[in-house]
Amino acid sequence: MSTPSSAAPAGGGAGILGIETSCDETAVAVVSAEGEVRSSVVSSQIELHAAYGGVVPEIAGRAHLELLPAVLARAFSEAGLARRGPALAAVAATSGPGLIGSLLVGLSEAKALALAWGIPFVAVNHLEGHLFAALLDHSGPGRPDPPWPLVVGLVSGGHSLLISMEGPGRYRLLGGTLDDAAGEAFDKVARFLGLGYPGGPAIEQAAAGGDPGAFSFPRAMLDDGLELSFSGLKTAVVRTVEKNPDASNEDVAASFQQAVVDVVVAKVVRGAQAVGAGAMCLGGGVAANGPLRAALGSAGEELGIPVYLPSRAMCTDNASMIAAAAWWQLEHLGPSPLDTAADPNLPLRLLR
Amino acid sequence: MLAVESATETAAVALADEEGVLGSMVLARGRRHTETIAPSIDWLCRRLGVRLGDVDALAVDVGPGLFTGLRVGVGTVQALAFALDVPVVTASSLEILAHGVFGAGMAAGTVVVPVVDARRAQVFSTRYWEIDGTLTEIGNEAVWSPEELAADLAPVGEPLVLAGNGALRYRSLLEEVPGSLLAGPAFSSPPVMALAELGVVRALAGDVVDGAAVTPRYLRQADARINWEQRIPARVGRAGGR
Ligand SMILES: [Zn+2]
Numbered sequence: 001m002s003t004p005s006s007a008a009p010a011g012g013g014a015g016i017l018g019i020e021t022s023c024d025e026t027a028v029a030v031v032s033a034e035g036e037v038r039s040s041v042v043s044s045q046i047e048l049h050a051a052y053g054g055v056v057p058e059i060a061g062r063a064h065l066e067l068l069p070a071v072l073a074r075a076f077s078e079a080g081l082a083r084r085g086p087a088l089a090a091v092a093a094t095s096g097p098g099l100i101g102s103l104l105v106g107l108s109e110a111k112a113l114a115l116a117w118g119i120p121f122v123a124v125n126h127l128e129g130h131l132f133a134a135l136l137d138h139s140g141p142g143r144p145d146p147p148w149p150l151v152v153g154l155v156s157g158g159h160s161l162l163i164s165m166e167g168p169g170r171y172r173l174l175g176g177t178l179d180d181a182a183g184e185a186f187d188k189v190a191r192f193l194g195l196g197y198p199g200g201p202a203i204e205q206a207a208a209g210g211d212p213g214a215f216s217f218p219r220a221m222l223d224d225g226l227e228l229s230f231s232g233l234k235t236a237v238v239r240t241v242e243k244n245p246d247a248s249n250e251d252v253a254a255s256f257q258q259a260v261v262d263v264v265v266a267k268v269v270r271g272a273q274a275v276g277a278g279a280m281c282l283g284g285g286v287a288a289n290g291p292l293r294a295a296l297g298s299a300g301e302e303l304g305i306p307v308y309l310p311s312r313a314m315c316t317d318n319a320s321m322i323a324a325a326a327w328w329q330l331e332h333l334g335p336s337p338l339d340t341a342a343d344p345n346l347p348l349r350l351l352r
Numbered sequence: 353m354l355a356v357e358s359a360t361e362t363a364a365v366a367l368a369d370e371e372g373v374l375g376s377m378v379l380a381r382g383r384r385h386t387e388t389i390a391p392s393i394d395w396l397c398r399r400l401g402v403r404l405g406d407v408d409a410l411a412v413d414v415g416p417g418l419f420t421g422l423r424v425g426v427g428t429v430q431a432l433a434f435a436l437d438v439p440v441v442t443a444s445s446l447e448i449l450a451h452g453v454f455g456a457g458m459a460a461g462t463v464v465v466p467v468v469d470a471r472r473a474q475v476f477s478t479r480y481w482e483i484d485g486t487l488t489e490i491g492n493e494a495v496w497s498p499e500e501l502a503a504d505l506a507p508v509g510e511p512l513v514l515a516g517n518g519a520l521r522y523r524s525l526l527e528e529v530p531g532s533l534l535a536g537p538a539f540s541s542p543p544v545m546a547l548a549e550l551g552v553v554r555a556l557a558g559d560v561v562d563g564a565a566v567t568p569r570y571l572r573q574a575d576a577r578i579n580w581e582q583r584i585p586a587r588v589g590r591a592g593g594r
Binding site: 056066068069070072100104109118339341342 | 384387404405423424426427429431432434570
């Protein structure tokens with residue numbers, strides 16, 4: 001398969017346009033080669049799905065198609081780009097993992113834009129986007145390399161992975177969850193407590209008024225290995241509330257949150273020590289959690305390992321991280337073919 | 353004029369101008385539309401020596417049909433319209449089928465019944481009739497069970513031409529309808545050349561819309577299924593501190 005060949009001016013102020021539609025956020029961003037975010041627009045569908053307590057695939061697919069034109073137009077005008085012949089080096093989109101009916105909207109539109117402008121197309125793995133989110137403020141092509149390897153705790157509603165980044169495209173899996181993802185545990189506990197959806201912000205808000213030591217919930221494999229597990233914790237919360245019907249939601253939420261924070265920080269630190277990491281990072285929606293950010297920050301200070309945290313806006317799904325990952329990919333691996341498939345189970349390419 | 357059609361398993365694109373169709377690319381089993389449409393446009397433009405930048409209008413089949421296929425086609429055209437800054441002509445899959453059949457020639461007074469498979473034992477359909485040389489819709493696009501459709505067509509009493517993948521799928525049932533004739537597999541999917549021709553006529557007449565306003569005609573509510581089971585019960589007895 002051939003790709004559009006007319007090369008756009010590399011660097012020289014050109015940006016990469018990123019599109020992200022893998023789940024329930026419709027996002028478009030323009031990021032320069034230096035890692036500068038020129039525009040980043042995210043339109044959330046949370047309200048569309050809130051009534052169902054989770055993302056409804058067919059509703060998400062329809063909403064992406066409806067929202068994308070306005071999101072694209074806004075990202076474009078905020079970045080000061082012209083519709084005909086814009087100063088772009090490439091158009092990138094998430095090709096997976098995610099909901100198939102949602103992925104193909106962003107992917108199809110990105111290919112068409114690249115084709116129309118005669119510039120390269122880059123298909124990005126959504127997880128790779130999360131891995132690069134922490135680097136947006138710290139590094140980028142044209143800036144000094146980050147202190148590889150970086151150990152990243154990627155904690156979201158769909159994933160809980162501990163990854164060692166040895167360089168762009170060079171990732172080693174250190175550990176993952178054996179059952180629920182961290183964000184999934186937040187969502188399920190929030191729903192159980194009647195705190196609403198999405199669970200992360202709801203739990204954090206309730207926890208702010210509670211005692212994190214009120215209940216001692218299990219911290220699975222805290223002192224052992226690099227794997228994670230959250231399903232026992234979720235069950236323990238349900239049992240504890242059944243036994244203590246008078247327990248306040250605030251105390252339960254705070255104690256639950258503390259258990260997650262303790263486990264995630266312990267695993268990231270252990271992973272970093274195991275590979276001699278130059279820095280520790282977080283990524284994914286759960287990385288927006290205040291107590292988690294604070295706890296990893298102080299652990300890093302104590303151990304003398306730098307900690308890179310994506311801004312809160314870069315933790316949840318966005319297109320800046322897709323464009324940032326695309327810059328690295330374009331530089332190291334080149335463009336992607338126009339027949340690239342949307343893959344709901346796209347794996348992260350891993351080193352063995 | 354660049355036309356994009358992806359309402360069924362077929363993925364098709366065509367280029368046309370005032371004098372007619374320049375060329376088309378039809379992948380009858382192109383079901384993975386995301387993988388085939390952009391390369392097809394690229395290939396067709398190269399073979400015909402047409403620069404995308406010189407295209408001054410787009411046409412798209414907005415359905416009804418396969419939801420994912422429609423989203424790829426409509427998404428592609430939305431993006432092309434944005435990047436090329438050109439207007440869009442929309443046409444329904446049933447309308448395109450009817451025009452395709454009409455263009456192939458048929459006896460006066462014939463009713464054309466386009467039938468697109470809607471899955472789950474349903475079809476999308478409507479009716480067209482030639483009035484003074486122009487094709488006019490004499491019904492409304494709707495979702496039918498094949499049995500209901502056959503029963504509804506039975507008393508029409510005029511010669512009927514049924515076309516589309518829905519007609520082929522339920523042919524044993526629909527062939528029973530008195531006076532009915534089935535269009536062959538060439539009319540399984542909405543013919544992209546008919547869309548391109550329709551597109552040129554409408555663009556010249558100014559019958560265009562902004563790309564951002566184009567949405568698929570689903571004709572069916574979204575299936576509200578959640579991708580996880582609600583395994584743990586809600587806390588009962590206490591009002592949650594929100
Ligand atoms: Zn994500």
